[in-house]
Amino acid sequence: MRSCFSIALLLAGAAAPSLCAAQTVDYSALADLMGEPVTTSVIGKPQRASELPASAVIITREQIARSPARDIPGLLKSFSGIDVNRWTAGQSDVAVRGGVQTYNARLLVLVDGRQVYLDHYGMTNWNLLGVALEDIQQIELIRGPASALFGFNAASGVVNIITRRPSDKASLTASAELGGHDYSRIAGALQLPFSDKVGVKLSAGRLREDERAIRAPLLAPEMVPDVQSDHVAGSVTGRLDRTEVTLDGGYAENRQSEYLPSQYISNQHYRIGHAAAGMKHDTDWGGLSFGTYANWLHADYGLTEGAPTRNPNDTAATKFSNRIIVAQGSALIRLDGNNTLRVGGEYRNNRLRSPAQFSETVSYDVGSANLMADLHPVDAVTVTLAGRLDRLSLSQSGAIVQPAFDAPSAFDRDFTRFSFNAATVVRMGETGQLRLNGGRGYQLPPLADFGLRIPIQTPSPIPVFIAGRPETRPVPVWSAEVGYNQTIGDTRLETTAFWTRTEDAIATPGDGLQLDLLLTPAPLLVSRIRAIGNYTTYGAEAALSGRYGPLSWRANYSFTHTDQTLPPVTVPAPFALSPQSTTPRHKANLELGHDAGRWYVTAIGRYTSSTRQFAFTTTPQLLLVQVDEAVALDARVGLRVRPGLELFVAGENLTLAGGAAVSPIPADRRVRGGLRVSL
C-alpha cells in the first residue's frame, strides 16, 4: 500500500496542478447543481447519472419517500435487470442479471463505502444493514462486475447506500408505521450540528412483523418466530479547511426464518457491530481518502423453541463469530482538465470462529492495489480502464475439530487474482450516449466454504457431514454489455444488451448425497461445498422514464436467458443451484406517480414470469417448487397534513399474487399505514 501511495504522489507531482481544492462529495448539492443524481460508485470519481460508463440505477431520497416499499430490496425490485426474491418475510436476496440463489454471495453491498454483507457466508441480510430508510440520501446499484474498483464479491454488481451528510441545520426525519401481519416499524434519523465544523448524526430503527404462512408440503421449522430487527447508529463528522473526518459506529440485531444455501429453512439470530473512521482531504491536484473499519458478527443458526416460554432459544444453535478489519486508501488525481487517475490500496483481515468448522479459527488476509484511468481522447469519447490485483492468504489456527477431513496444511494457501473493467462511452448528439463495457470480477468463496463442518441428521448408520473445502477457488464472472441511452425533453430511454458468464460456481449440497467416504479411522460420509459448473446469462433491458407536470412515470422490461452446465435438478437434486430454473425469464414494471403538493399517489405494477425455486419438503426432500407468474400491484397514498407531517397508507402485493415474492412460500398482501415527520 505504501508503494501505491508513493506512485500516487509521484503521479500527482507529474500532473499539472489544477484548480481543485478542498471538497468532499455532497451528493445532494451536486445533484441539485447538475439536475440529475451524481454517483461515485462506478469508477470512484463523481459522475452524472447520464454519463456513467456502466449500467446503473440511482434511487433518490424523494423516490424512497414516495415508494410503497418498506425496505431496500422492495425499492430495488421494480427496476430492470434486478431480481428480488423475498424468500421469507424477513429474508430477501437481490440478484443482478440472473444467478438467483439464497445467500447470494455475488453482490457487494456497502453503506457509505463500508461493506455490510456478511463474510461468513458472503451474504447480505437486508434487515441487518443498520441504516434507516429515513437516513438514506440515495441508493446506487451498478449492474455487472465491479471488482476492479471494489474487489472480491462485486462479482455481479454493487449496491452502495449513501446516507445523508451532516447538515449545518438540526433536522429530524422519522416514521412510525403499523400494519397487518402484526407489522410495526419506527425509525428515524436525527442531525445535530454542534458548530459549522462539527455535526452529529444519530439513527435508530425497530421492526416487527409476522412470518408468512409456510404450508405443507414445504418444510417449516418447528417454531416460526416473527421477524425482529433493531438498530442504532451514530456518527460524528468534523470539517476543517480541506479535510473532513468521520467517526462512525453502530449495533444491529435481527431474528428471522431463512432458507440456507442448501435451501433448508431454519431460524437465525444475528448481532452485528461496527466502528469506522474515515478521512477525506482535497488537494490542488485532486483528493485523498483514507478509511478503516471493523465489523463484528455473532450469528446463531438453528434457533429452537425454548421451554417453558416457547421463545426462540439459541442454546442448541450453531454459532459463528466473524470479525473483519479493513484499511483502505485512495488518491483521485486530475491529470488535466478532464482526465482522471485513481490509485488505491487496501488491506483486510477476515476471521471466522466457530465450533462448526475445521478448527477454532479460519481466516485470511487480503492485500490489494487498484488503478483506474478515466480518459477523454476526444470531446465526444470517454475511455475508462480499471484494474485491481488482490492477493489472499488463507490460514487456520486453534484446536482442530476431530475427526478432521483435511490436512491442516491445506489451509496454508495463497492466491492472486486480477480483476478488470473497461468501458467506452461515445456521446451521440447532445443527449444520446452509446456505451460498450465489460470486465471480469471475482466472487470470493465465503469463509464457511473453506472450513465449514456440520453434522447432519440422516437415517445412515455412518455419520454424515456437510463440509467446506480449503481448495475452493474464487469464482470468475465475465461480463460484456452494450447500451444506448437517450434523453428527449423530460423523457429518458435506457437500453442494454448484456452477456455474463460465471465459471466454477460454488454450491452447497442439497440432498443428492454426493458423498465422499473417509476413514478417520471410523468411516464417515462427507458432502462437500464445491464448484459444480458454469452458467451463462444473456438478455436485454429497456427502461423509459419521464415526467409531465405533477405526473411521473417509469416503465421497464427485462429479458434474461440462462444456459447452464450444472448437475441435474431431477430428484434427488445434489445441489441447490440452477439459475436456469430460478431466474425469471421476463420481468416488466410500470410505475405511475402523481404529486399534487398536498397529496400524492404512487402505484407500481410488477409482472414476473414463472420460475421454479428450491425448497425442502417435509419428507424431507429437496424439490424445485413451481412459482407461478405474478402480476402484483404496490401502492402508496400520502397526505401532507402540514409542512413536515405526512400521513400515508401503503400496500405491497395488493393483488395477492402468490408468485410475487418469487419464493417457494407464496407471497401475501402487506398493508400498512403511518406518519412521517420531517423537521
Place this chain on the structure above:
Amino acid sequence: MKKRKLLGGVLLLTLPWPVGAELNVQVAARVVSFLQPPPNGAVQTAIVFEPGNSVSEADAISIERAIGGGVAAGRASIRTRRVPISSLGALGNYRAAFVTSGLRDEQAGIAAAAARGSVVTITSDQACVQAARCVVGISSTPRVQITVSRAAARAANVRFGSAFLMLVKEI
C-alpha cells in the same frame, strides 16, 4: 408561406441554442456555493450589465427576478446588485458576478476587473468562457452543462472543489 413557416420551425429546432440565452440563475447560484473556501452567509453578487443595451438589460431583469430577495446555495445566500459596465472598478467589492449577455465588446474589461478583484464571473455566453474572459459558462438546454475556463479562474485566483471540477468541463 406555410412551407417557409415549416422551414423556419425546423431551423429553430436544429440550430444551437442562441448565444444570448438567459442565465440559469439557480444553477449559477449553486456554482457560487462550490467556491473554495466555501462562502458563508450573504454573498453580494454583481449583475454586470450595460445600460441601454436591450439584451443586457433584459438579462439583468431576468436575473433579478429569479434571485428575488435572495437564493440559498449551500451555506450562502446569494443577493444581487447591478453594476453598470461603466463602474467595473466596483467589481472588487463582490465575490461573484453574473455577466449578462450582449457584452461581447466589454468582456476584456470585465475579465481584467474580475482578475483584479478575485471575482468569479458566471455567464450564459459560452464564447466569453472560450475566450478565457469569463470563469464559468452555463448552458441549460437540453441539459445543464457547466464549462470552466482554467485560465480565467487562475487569473482571478478563483478555486473550486475537486468534486465540482470533476463534473464540469474544464477548458
